[in-house]
Amino acid sequence: MSVEKPFSQASANNRQPILEQLQQVFATPGTVLEIGTGTGQHAEYFAAALPHLQWQPSDHPEALWMCRQRLREAGLDNILEPLALDVGVTPWPVTACDAAFSANTAHIMAWPEVQAMFRGVAGLLPAEAVFCLYGPFNYQGKYTSDSNRRFDHYLRSQAEHMGIRDIADLKALAADLGMILEADHSMPANNRLLVWRRCSP
Template identity: 60%
Template structure:
């Protein structure tokens, strides 16, 4: 039965390295809002490994159905039912969260949606709460690898609103929302985990 579940090889590859970082960040009990749950592989893996957290999966209304079967099969008490979340539509279905996690979303969303995502996170995180954003990023307009440059071009060829984002531009959005970039962890396959923290 599980062989028919939506599956992402990239999620399978990166869930271990991401979890190693989240263990050191999401240390206090609380709810994690996941934006862009996708296939649900991250949600299942992280909720199972971090039982002190309530994991709230969400995805865009067009994609929210993808993870439902996997999440229901997981039978994890701290894995909450899937919610539909369009970052550009307020109010969000989740008003408060201790932590926020999102993987491989910023380069798929339109820039206006990335702005709305940071604004929404700024309103729902408490002081000291962290937003972990995983994916490929540019530094001062430069790609960190040739493979990322090729990936960026393939994104733009697919849809003009997509593309790998500049860390500096994301940091500006964060600051406008009351967040600050605290850490930038290098990850496998030319990805990074950015850790934004809400100020007091």
């Protein structure tokens, strides 16, 4: 009897718009670390569409099971074995990557975990490499839509540590770590794709 794989409708909906941006910023061969692989739908889709990349899935140890069956069945040579990665625990189980990607994680993580994610990425990326972060974000403390406001209230009702992050806070955090916001792309459903670039020393 086949086991139904975990599935995210949001991942199915947003994968193509995200891919169109990743095709531009992940144009050269290398290894991309994905933080928060979840169901593995993004990893499977992006690795298939970007065969010049080695895709390194990772997720919190308690969530890593969600992607394993899908990625195993995908049978793609450029998807590496998923890693158990708790962003707040050092050292990370990966020592180098050429780029990083994460979707819909910053509003789920506690703020100290967001800080830890940025620190970890900044420590891994070589100069001029990029970190693409997808999700909903606020600007100057304001929501970009009523749906994001409702979503934020829902998140905070589920757990105090969750919530939509403000671009200004992320920019300040990134700047302290030697990263700048190079691009901010509008995406469907009031989401954004933020492209952070690691500055040269």
